[in-house]
Amino acid sequence: MKQITQHLFARLVVGLVKLIGRILFRIRISGSQNIPSEGGALIVANHTSYMDFILMVCSSPRPVHFVMNADIFRKPLLRPLLEALHCIPISPRQGVNDYKAFNESVAGHIRSGKLVAIFAEGTVTRTGQILEFKKGVEHLSRIIDAPIIPMHFDNVSGTPFSYRAGMRNMIRVRLHSIRKKVGVKIGAPIQGPTTAFALRQVVKELEAENFAQRLEEQTSLEQRLQQSMASSKTGNWTWKSGSTSFNEVPRLVSSLHEKLQYLTSNEPVIAVQLPKSEMLAGIIYWAMFHHKTLVPIDPLWSNEERLYIMNASGANVLITTKDLGFTVHAPVAEVVVYQEDLEESIRGGKALHPICRNLRAVGKSFRSIFYKKENVKPLALFAEKRGEELQMIPMYASQVKAVIEGMRQIYFFKKGTQMLSDLPLGVAYGYVLEWIMPVYNGLNASLEIERDTTTLIAKISEAKPELIFVQPHQLKALSAVASERNMPFLTHVFTADVHPMNDSVQTLIRRGIQVMTCAGMNASASVFAVNLHNYTGRDIVGKPLYQEAYDEDSLGKALPGVALKIVSPNDHSVVLGCEEVGRILIKGAVMEDSDQWHDTGHCGWMDHKGFVHVADKGEGYWTYSEAC
Numbered sequence: 001m002k003q004i005t006q007h008l009f010a011r012l013v014v015g016l017v018k019l020i021g022r023i024l025f026r027i028r029i030s031g032s033q034n035i036p037s038e039g040g041a042l043i044v045a046n047h048t049s050y051m052d053f054i055l056m057v058c059s060s061p062r063p064v065h066f067v068m069n070a071d072i073f074r075k076p077l078l079r080p081l082l083e084a085l086h087c088i089p090i091s092p093r094q095g096v097n098d099y100k101a102f103n104e105s106v107a108g109h110i111r112s113g114k115l116v117a118i119f120a121e122g123t124v125t126r127t128g129q130i131l132e133f134k135k136g137v138e139h140l141s142r143i144i145d146a147p148i149i150p151m152h153f154d155n156v157s158g159t160p161f162s163y164r165a166g167m168r169n170m171i172r173v174r175l176h177s178i179r180k181k182v183g184v185k186i187g188a189p190i191q192g193p194t195t196a197f198a199l200r201q202v203v204k205e206l207e208a209e210n211f212a213q214r215l216e217e218q219t220s221l222e223q224r225l226q227q228s229m230a231s232s233k234t235g236n237w238t239w240k241s242g243s244t245s246f247n248e249v250p251r252l253v254s255s256l257h258e259k260l261q262y263l264t265s266n267e268p269v270i271a272v273q274l275p276k277s278e279m280l281a282g283i284i285y286w287a288m289f290h291h292k293t294l295v296p297i298d299p300l301w302s303n304e305e306r307l308y309i310m311n312a313s314g315a316n317v318l319i320t321t322k323d324l325g326f327t328v329h330a331p332v333a334e335v336v337v338y339q340e341d342l343e344e345s346i347r348g349g350k351a352l353h354p355i356c357r358n359l360r361a362v363g364k365s366f367r368s369i370f371y372k373k374e375n376v377k378p379l380a381l382f383a384e385k386r387g388e389e390l391q392m393i394p395m396y397a398s399q400v401k402a403v404i405e406g407m408r409q410i411y412f413f414k415k416g417t418q419m420l421s422d423l424p425l426g427v428a429y430g431y432v433l434e435w436i437m438p439v440y441n442g443l444n445a446s447l448e449i450e451r452d453t454t455t456l457i458a459k460i461s462e463a464k465p466e467l468i469f470v471q472p473h474q475l476k477a478l479s480a481v482a483s484e485r486n487m488p489f490l491t492h493v494f495t496a497d498v499h500p501m502n503d504s505v506q507t508l509i510r511r512g513i514q515v516m517t518c519a520g521m522n523a524s525a526s527v528f529a530v531n532l533h534n535y536t537g538r539d540i541v542g543k544p545l546y547q548e549a550y551d552e553d554s555l556g557k558a559l560p561g562v563a564l565k566i567v568s569p570n571d572h573s574v575v576l577g578c579e580e581v582g583r584i585l586i587k588g589a590v591m592e593d594s595d596q597w598h599d600t601g602h603c604g605w606m607d608h609k610g611f612v613h614v615a616d617k618g619e620g621y622w623t624y625s626e627a628c
Contacts, residue, residue: 013084014057021058024051024160024178029059030213031186035149037061040110041189042144044137044199045151046130046207047119049162050170050540055153056117059184065109067102067118071541088116103139110146117151120199126535127549128157128165128410129557130204132609133196141199147189150202154183154210157409164412168537181217185210197578197608204563204610208588211561212398215405215589221397221436222288226250228439234416235438237281238446238463244278246439252282253289255346263335263354264292264317268377271315271333273297273306276434276447279339280425283319284435287379293394294380298426301383305390309383312392382428393428394592395526400432402589403526404440406559410532410549411492411516415442418489420465422448422474428526429496429518433469443467457481464489472496475504482511496520496527501552519555519602519612528586528600529564529612531556554611555604562588565597566606572597581605581615 021027035041043064045056053066065086073082073089082089088109090102109116118140120133141148156162159180160173171177185206190199219227228235232246244252264270270292274280287294295313297306297320310318310333318333322340336355345352378394385391407413419438423430438445446463456477460468466489470478475495481487493508496518505515514533520526532549539545549557558564566582568574576582584602591598604614 013081014063017054017057021051021054024173025055025058026179026181027055027058027184028181028213028217029184029186031188032059032061034186034188035060035062035115036147036189038113040113040144040146041115041149042106042110042137042140042146043115043117043149043151044120044133044203045117046153046203047121047124048153048156049159050124051159051161052119052124052153052156053117055156055182055184056151059151059186060115062115065114065116067106067116069541086114099136099139102136103143106140107143110144120196120203123539123545123547124163126163126166126537126545126547127532129532129549129560130200130207130610131547133200133203135196137199138194138196141195142193147191148194148199149189150187150199150206152183152185152187152203152206152210154185154207155180155214156182165410166533166535167412170540181214183210183214185213195578197606200610201563201565204558205587208561208563208594211402211405212589212594215398215401218401221401224401225285225288225436225439228442232439232442234444235442236444237276237278237438238444239276239448241277244281249281249285249439252278253286256282256286256342257290259342259345259352260286260337261290263337263352267292267315267317267335269293269295269313269315269317269381271295271297271310271313271318273299273318273320274339275321276425277339279343281435284431288397291377293378296380296382296425296431298383298424300424301426305383308390309392312383312390313381380428380431382426382431395428395431396592398594399526399590399592400436402561402594403432403559404437406561406590407437407527407530408441409560410530413437413441413443417441417443417467418463418465419443419445419467419469420460420463421445421469423469423471429520432526433494457485460487460490461485466490467492467494469494472498475502475508479504479507482508482513487511487513492516494518517556526590527559528562528588528590529555529558548609551607551609551611554607554613555602556612557610558586558612559588559590562586562590564606564612566604569603572599576605578608579605584612584614 056064063086065088067088067090070089073087088105106116118137120137121131122134125131160171160177162171187202187206229246229249235246236243270287272283272294295315316334319337322338378396380395381392383390384393421434423434425431434447460481472495490513492514494516498517508515517531518527519529534550535547537545564586566576567585569583584600584604585597586600587597588594602614606612
């Protein structure tokens with residue numbers, strides 16, 4: 001009778017858990033056929049929330065037995081419920097006997113034909129990234145004769161009982177935190193012994209696939225930005241010539257289209273060389289909202305390089321200023337529009353009189369080279385130097401959204417945050433982080449940091465930014481400012497391709513300013529790896545908790561939504577193991593073809609924690625490797 005009562009109680013609890021899961025989440029499940037219909041198996045999943053077990057119960061067609069911390073299991077109020085959910089208590093201590101007991105307990109349940117689930121990270125992530133997989137899962141793979149099923153939970157951050165990156169307090173059940181669409185992806189079974197490192201790599205690849213699928217189902221980038229502009233009350237850009245509110249951009253875009261539609265109606269590609277200003281903001285969003293592809297011209301390029309960009313992109317229209325003096329070097333542009341004339345035409349309602357040439361562009365066919373199969377136009381084309389050659393690389397809306405969503409998972413962009421930045425428009429990360437991300441996240445962006453230290457101090461004192469984006473050569477001036485002035489408002493600095501042991505980085509860290517170093521590919525993927533700050537706090541039972549997200553000798557860990565692997569330099573089909581040196585490849589929505597592996601141009605290795613290291617360094621900065 002007791003067994004029947006326990007069985008009925010367990011069925012009731014499981015049914016209640018599934019009901020709670022359907023209330024809290026909108027669950028998208030893929031790959032459920034990979035869970036065997038009978039026999040024992042080990043499920044290995046990432047751990048983002050204390051509600052992950054609910055997602056697993058809802059996703060599995062069979063009862064799942066969970067491995068969990070014995071300290072939580074012994075809680076008087078929780079124990080009956082956890083027993084009904086078939087939980088297996090494991091001591092959190094790390095002695096040899098504890099490991100042996102852990103292995104024997106889990107292996108025994110699997111041999112008896114049960115599905116056993118383990119969260120291989122050992123704790124809920126507080127950094128927004130997948131943590132190191134513990135060695136226990138590796139030892140288990142050697143003693144069980146059963147498949148290992150990898151599983152990934154996507155978009156769980158921000159749901160009840162999860163943590164926003166770096167935050168100490170758990171998210172409670174609130175109306176705005178429930179009914180979030182969550183993706184559960186179940187991978188193909190893995191047979192035979194494996195390593196914790198290899199399993200983490202498989203789950204990271206599932207993350208990239210899950211992430212890309214989620215972005216496809218979301219509102220488009222254009223719609224999201226339009227919604228942000230409409231609801232923005234305080235968000236704005238500030239520059240030398242003044243400021244522009246985000247909610248003023250639609251009006252500016254409409255005015256620009258009225259003046260430019262005749263000149264550009266049949267032109268898919270528009271080149272632009274303008275200083276940071278309201279006009280540049282308007283042109284960027286005009287091009288996006290009217291499905292034009294923007295070609296940012298970097299004024300630091302030589303005339304020969306700029307001519308190549310015009311030719312290779314097939315841009316027949318150039319928007320520039322009279323001061324920049326590039327127009328005389330642009331014979332391939334059929335139409336040249338000056339910013340000054342455009343501004344006067346908008347203000348006074350006068351007709352626009354551009355410089356028109358009866359010349360045909362000699363550029364390659366933009367449509368055949370850069371359009372996707374679905375005939376989707378790229379948002380922008382960026383010039384990237386590879387060796388001595390320039391190449392034109394397209395960036396699509398899906399890539400921009402992937403970078404921003406990945407950044408949001410590792411850093412909580414609070415609306416109204418003051419951001420200070422000076423990044424070049426001619427590279428992908430400048431375009432994404434300065435012109436798209438502030439609108440997407442509702443930030444206040446002050447652009448153009450002065451390189452002169454004195455002016456930089458004044459600019460920082462005036463803007464009081466919480467967040468700063470700087471180029472590597474500006475770190476020295478910024479660290480000097482931090483050494484001289486107390487800046488309690490400044491909490492985080494993002495920079496690209498800088499060695500974490502750089503003296504300027506270390507100076508800022510000693511001053512209590514968190515430095516996040518990013519690695520990207522300039523044009524192909526604006527960010528693919530990030531070094532965050534480590535998390536120090538306490539776990540759910542009050543014990544000290546330390547999670548690593550920063551390594552002083554690495555590029556950092558792969559951005560959420562990015563899978564990364566090391567392959568043989570001579571044969572990319574040969575995947576290398578932990579700490580083996582080879583070519584670094586990435587896959588994910590940050591690239592044009594999210595389901596294909598792409599060569600980053602770097603040579604290096606990955607450690608067991610997921611930190612990516614490059615094989616060569618130059619004067620404190622990461623450099624592209626020619627060694628492999």
